[in-house]
Amino acid sequence: MASIIEIKGLTKSYASGFQALKGVDLNIEEGEIFALLGPNGAGKTTMISIICANVRPSGGTVTVAGHDIIRDYRGARAAIGLVPQELNTDQFERVIDTVTFSRGLFGKPRNDAYVEKVLRDLSLWDKRHNKIRELSGGMKRRVMIAKALSHEPRVLFLDEPTAGVDVELRRDMWKLIGELRQTGVTIILTTHYIEEAEEMADRVGVINHGQLMLVEDKTALMEKLGKKTLSIMLAEPIEALPPELADWDVALKAEGQEIEYLFDTRAERTGVSSLLRKLGDLGIGYKDLNTRQSSLEDIFVSLVHQEKAA
Numbered sequence: 001m002a003s004i005i006e007i008k009g010l011t012k013s014y015a016s017g018f019q020a021l022k023g024v025d026l027n028i029e030e031g032e033i034f035a036l037l038g039p040n041g042a043g044k045t046t047m048i049s050i051i052c053a054n055v056r057p058s059g060g061t062v063t064v065a066g067h068d069i070i071r072d073y074r075g076a077r078a079a080i081g082l083v084p085q086e087l088n089t090d091q092f093e094r095v096i097d098t099v100t101f102s103r104g105l106f107g108k109p110r111n112d113a114y115v116e117k118v119l120r121d122l123s124l125w126d127k128r129h130n131k132i133r134e135l136s137g138g139m140k141r142r143v144m145i146a147k148a149l150s151h152e153p154r155v156l157f158l159d160e161p162t163a164g165v166d167v168e169l170r171r172d173m174w175k176l177i178g179e180l181r182q183t184g185v186t187i188i189l190t191t192h193y194i195e196e197a198e199e200m201a202d203r204v205g206v207i208n209h210g211q212l213m214l215v216e217d218k219t220a221l222m223e224k225l226g227k228k229t230l231s232i233m234l235a236e237p238i239e240a241l242p243p244e245l246a247d248w249d250v251a252l253k254a255e256g257q258e259i260e261y262l263f264d265t266r267a268e269r270t271g272v273s274s275l276l277r278k279l280g281d282l283g284i285g286y287k288d289l290n291t292r293q294s295s296l297e298d299i300f301v302s303l304v305h306q307e308k309a310a
């Protein structure tokens with residue numbers, strides 16, 4: 001697969017002196033769904049804004065479909081459809097007009113058949129004569145996507161496509177994004193929902209403090225994320241872990257009052273019941289148990305640790 005976006009050594013310092021991006025290298029392959037994950041303030045919006053040529057980089061280069069975002073701004077921008085976080089459209093306009101108008105903004109000749117296809121793909125055709133203010137929240141989001149697709153871009157950016165929407169709408173959106181990729185458009189989305197990346201992405205990039213900390217195939221990343229921690233609160237504290245527990249990934253915590261066991265939820269055998277049996281055999285009693293799914297934050301913490309150790 002050829003890369004449709006090539007980012008090399010990208011940096012951004014804002015006028016305040018704040019360094020929002022610290023040298024990002026990334027290639028996006030044509031036709032993939034790439035999820036950019038990161039906590040608030042990690043630099044996701046800055047990165048997207050630079051690629052979409054809305055914010056000027058401080059250093060590095062970006063090309064989109066072979067067009068340099070600075071030297072060939074128009075060529076690069078024409079290849080991109082951007083769906084921003086906020087709805088930014090005139091509420092009194094009719095659906096079909098706003099989409100047709102957006103196409104015109106990119107200097108594309110009128111093409112009613114294409115606009116119809118986009119509206120049909122997004123299940124908006126029946127609502128084409130409605131004013132945007134008359135639509136539900138989910139439909140308004142779809143209008144934003146239709147606008148972004150109006151000029152036939154090769155890359156579609158979705159900035160937090162499901163932030164603040166209910167579970168049902170989130171699922172609809174995921175289905176829709178999956179369908180859009182069938183049309184051949186490359187999709188890049190930012191999110192801080194792991195589940196969203198899990199559901200849709202081919203590859204995932206994790207950004208934190210302006211640095212791309214990892215870029216990985218989704219399946220490989222989810223193997224790492226699929227870990228759970230079981231905390232076993234002991235009836236009596238112990239001094240050290242008995243050697244008989246060496247087969248399990250356990251650690252002694254809380255001054256010997258707690259055993260923590262890290263296990264893979266996707267494994268055929270999690271080892272939980274055998275561990276508890278073994279504790280019984282060893283005469284180690286416990287008064288409570290709880291499990292916790294590793295979160296994106298855990299991944300960040302472990303990545304940051306690894307970085308520091310290196």
Ligand SMILES: Nc1ncnc2c1ncn2[C@@H]1O[C@H](COP(=O)(O)OP(=O)(O)OP(=O)(O)O)[C@@H](O)[C@H]1O
Nearest residue numbers: 014016018020038039040041042043044045046047
């Ligand atoms: N115009 C600006 N001037 C100064 N600092 C800025 C500016 N825009 C963003 N920043 C800072 O850059 C950092 C990265 O912001 P950015 O919006 O890219 O993060 P993000 O990952 O998209 O977060 P969110 O999920 O909250 O949108 C933040 O610390 C933010 O405060």
